[in-house]
Amino acid sequence: MPLDNVVFWVFAPISVASAIGMLLVRNAVHAALFLIVNFFCLAVFFLLLDAPFLFAVQIIVYAGAIMVLFLFVLMLLGVDSNVPIRERLLVQRPIAFILGAGFVVELFLAIRAGVGFATKAPDAFTANEGGNTQAVAKVLFGQYFFPFEVTSILLLVAAIAAMVLAHRRTRAVTQAEIDAAEDDHQEPAPAYDAEAAP
Amino acid sequence: MVSQAHGLLWLLPALPLLGAVVNLFWGRRLGRYAGWLASATVIVAFGVALALMSQLLAKPAEDRLFVQHLFSWIEVGRFQVGADLRLDDLSMTMVLVVTGVGALIHVYAIGYMANDPRYGRFFAYMNLFVFFMLMLVLGGNYLVLYLGWEGVGLCSYLLIGFWFDVPENAEAAKKAFITTRIGDTLMLVGLALIVFRFGTLDFDAVFGTAGSVLTKDAATVIALLLFAGAIGKSAQVPLHVWLPDAMAGPTPVSALIHAATMVTAGVYLVVRSHVLFELSGVALTVVLVVGLITAIYAATCAIAQQDIKRVLAYSTISQLGFMFMAAGMRAYAVAIFFLVAHAFYKALLFLGAGSVIHGMHDDQDLRDMGGLRHAMPITFATFAIAALAQAGVPPLAGYFAKDAVLEVAQHTGRDAVYVLGSLAAFLSAFYLGRMLFLTFFGRARSDAARDAHESPPVMWVPLAILGFGVATAGWLNTTPEGRLAEFLREVTGLGPGGNGLGVLELSGIAVGLSLAALAVTWWIYGSGRVDPFAFRERLEPFPRAALHGWYVDRAYDTVLIQPAKAAAWITAYVVDARIIDGFVNAIGFSVRRLADRGRVVQTGFVRSYALVLFLGAVLILLYVGVRL
């Protein structure tokens, strides 16, 4: 049996299973972990599809940065807490499943009509001339240079946005408060209250 | 006729117009002088009229026509109407009557309205009326005539409702205006037809070419429409109902407008348009019949009235009927002579009645009067002269006028008209005698009558002047072909002529009837030997029916007014308030309801929105897939 076939048929169920698992578990952290498993499977698929660069980026960026960020926030917000079990929108689940099933069916039909289930990719992947990374770099910095630059700005904006959104207003300590505190022989009032509601 | 331009015709209407304007704006400041100013304008206008008449008489009969073109009023394509004034024999006569009698009435009103708080406004309206009436008779085309026509209607409304704080007066004014409006509108249609057929409204143009332009039927239609206006304005049956109620206005108003001038505008219109009427024989017959019916009907009503002014109102309606009878028999000069004579004695009767009312401290009821000839001798004398004149006692003016009408009827073979006309004349004498004897003879029946006193000179001097006029006016036209007829011949043409009973026989019958009526009324009302009220009781229900005008008003109310009011109420409260408003409200309401039902979609749940999004995506995919 060809190697990629085997690998595919090993990791495909794993990825699907981890996705389903992510949907089903109660604990958010567990869900995040399942998602990481899924990302790893996807990385393998990238490798299978002759995209080693993306394999690496997937693991580094997605599993390594994004999911870590998720986990940080999960920890911060302490979301074991009270998420009510009761579903208010009764219609939601059934219709979601039906639509999902319908969607898959549609996709199946589309693929069969379009690409066809027998088509295999050509053996030689000439686009990868000189190594995948180099080829990707050539295209990235050549044809798609402008989007690349724009994306860098986008990242900058995202970073600033995050700082702005997450910022808590602090109040500077006034001299009056310091005097009052000294008069009362008490410690000065804390300038920054980490737990106070904004 | 050859016409000459005259530069000063405008002066005639301008004087009272000036008086009206001054009194409108500064009347309050003028105080007492407002009345004298108003009277002065009319007196001066009368003087101007006399001067113009002497100029007119200096010319041979065919050339007696002055015209003045003031300015071009309407110019639309080929249709042109100028503000034209025209002074010929006919309008000259009317001008003299209007300004002469008008002047006397203005002077009288100075005394009559002396204590009224809106003194200045009254005289402004009176002058305005004289202005419009002069425009009516001086008009050189139908549009200027119509201007005056509408204007006098307006002034009539203003003056009838002068004491508008009393609701009945305002109602009467409204009734007058609306009733005459019916006639006016039909007349306007007639004018439109004239424009349609002739392309012009000018008198000379229309009357000159009428024979060739109009068919008999067209002439009939136009003439009848014009006559409809006359029916309204001159209070003939069936549009007569406003005149008795119009007595709500001050007595000088009744004298001027509703006796001497405005109501005669209809007669003037018919005489002026006689060319059109003659082209259609039918129209003349209609005029005759309407006049005859009105004369008899109104006379029967006059007999039973209890208010002295209402007797005179119905009397006016009846006398106007006589004038239209004459016109319908093509005796236009007779009609005009009747108009002149009537102006004198009717104005005198009204002013005298005003004097009586003044002396009776505003009591107008005949039942409360009696024996006033001792307390108010001058009033009595002049009133008696006027009453006798209208009753047809020679040699007073009314005798000649009435006699002329009946003579024409008899001579042209219209025996039915002659008999019925004589009946109406008898009834006229009857109600006049009744009024005269109830008021001035017998014993005083109330405190007001006992305390009565004569009126101040400013009131009885005009009475005396008019009395003199009444006594002598007969000289103007002793026969149907008398001096006035000769004077008017250029305009009106010859009378119908004819043959029949001689002068003596006719006069004998007429005078005999008048004297008989006076004798009977003396016996019942004046001699004291019969109780007139018991006499009236025995005749019920006829007196009451006659008192109410044989219930014509009530018939109009039931058939026209109540349905109209009901229709208006339905339109306002059912159609508008419920149906239309309901419809509009329903639209709003249903939109609201729809929105209320619809807004539930906005649940606020993000997940619902996402679900719908996904659903849409799936559907689009489906669609695309099927297409491909």
Added chain:
Amino acid sequence: MRTPVAYYLMLSGILFMLGTVGVLTRKNALLIFMSVELQLNAVNLSLVAFSRLHNDLTGQVLAFFSMVVAAAEVVVGLAIIVAIYRRRRSVDVDDVRELRW
């Protein structure tokens, strides 16, 4: 390559569907967000598969950009969720219900 491309595409579709169901079904904002990431990744897989099929690196570059943008989006989205949490002490999306009738 012995596996037909269509298999990768089907897999991608199934993963996408699972991600969508997760978005629609879950109440926890963070879990919804993670499902969105799953969706994005599924699409990336599909892109790379097509790139392999058509012998064109555009697909891979596109997937790369997709990852970058996803990263930025995660940053901003999590910041928003944190801000909302501070207000309401809850990450239940059903609680953010102001824009309703």
